[in-house]
Amino acid sequence: MKTKKLSLVVAACNNMGIGVDGKIPWTLRGDMKFFSRLTSGTEEEGKQNAVVMGRKTWFSIPDRFRPLPKRLNVVLSRNLTTPPEGAHHLAGSLEEAVKMLTETTVADTIDKVFIIGGNSVYKDALSHPCCHRVYLTRVYKDFHCDTFFPNMDDTFKLVSDPTIPSEMQEENGIEYKYEVYEKVA
Numbered sequence: 001m002k003t004k005k006l007s008l009v010v011a012a013c014n015n016m017g018i019g020v021d022g023k024i025p026w027t028l029r030g031d032m033k034f035f036s037r038l039t040s041g042t043e044e045e046g047k048q049n050a051v052v053m054g055r056k057t058w059f060s061i062p063d064r065f066r067p068l069p070k071r072l073n074v075v076l077s078r079n080l081t082t083p084p085e086g087a088h089h090l091a092g093s094l095e096e097a098v099k100m101l102t103e104t105t106v107a108d109t110i111d112k113v114f115i116i117g118g119n120s121v122y123k124d125a126l127s128h129p130c131c132h133r134v135y136l137t138r139v140y141k142d143f144h145c146d147t148f149f150p151n152m153d154d155t156f157k158l159v160s161d162p163t164i165p166s167e168m169q170e171e172n173g174i175e176y177k178y179e180v181y182e183k184v185a
């Protein structure tokens with residue numbers, strides 16, 4: 001068994017809000033492309049990455065974009081008994097998903113594992129022993145939100161990654177910036 005590092009990917013506005021009424025409160029095409037490139041890009045040939053998400057995040061993705069292409073889509077639910085239509089796998093907890101992605105035959109087909117929300121899935125992932133990085137798109141604007149990114153404690157340090165654009169981005173009058181945090185302890 002080979003352990004896999006978990007990376008969280010999130011976009012959050014000034015109050016660390018990530019969603020409202022089951023949707024993301026802003027439209028930033030550049031950030032969507034960044035998300036797609038980051039979560040699809042593999043280093044090991046012949047493998048794909050996995051994206052792990054809560055049931056509500058799955059259903060927040062418009063039908064025509066589900067499953068997220070070229071990635072293994074894993075949905076977490078404590079109540080569903082079969083994967084929602086289009087999803088590749090269902091797991092009853094983050095730990096069950098990680099076990100499936102590291103200890104079963106599925107593991108041989110997977111390069112990286114990305115945790116893509118929402119709130120409680122991020123919370124579990126931040127405290128998971130395999131948690132490695134948080135890719136945070138900081139959106140410098142106030143939006144009304146009902147879902148938030150959990151607090152990152154001071155074991156997460158801002159790092160520079162030459163593969164990630166560091167300059168301020170701007171779209172539709174909204175400024176945003178890509179940040180990478182790494183868990184140091």
Ligand SMILES: NC(=O)c1ccc[n+]([C@@H]2O[C@H](COP(=O)([O-])OP(=O)(O)OC[C@H]3O[C@@H](n4cnc5c(N)ncnc54)[C@H](OP(=O)(O)O)[C@@H]3O)[C@@H](O)[C@H]2O)c1
Binds near residue numbers: 060080
């Ligand atoms: N800005 C961003 O980067 C970003 C990213 C993702 C999502 N969002 C937004 O966030 C909102 C959705 O997030 P959310 O926090 O409300 O919901 P969510 O985490 O996506 O889904 C919650 C559901 O997922 C299942 N679940 C969550 N944690 C689980 C666990 N540890 N084990 C097993 N099942 C688990 C449960 O499903 P059951 O009830 O079926 O048991 C739970 O009711 C939407 O507004 C979406 O647009 C934003």
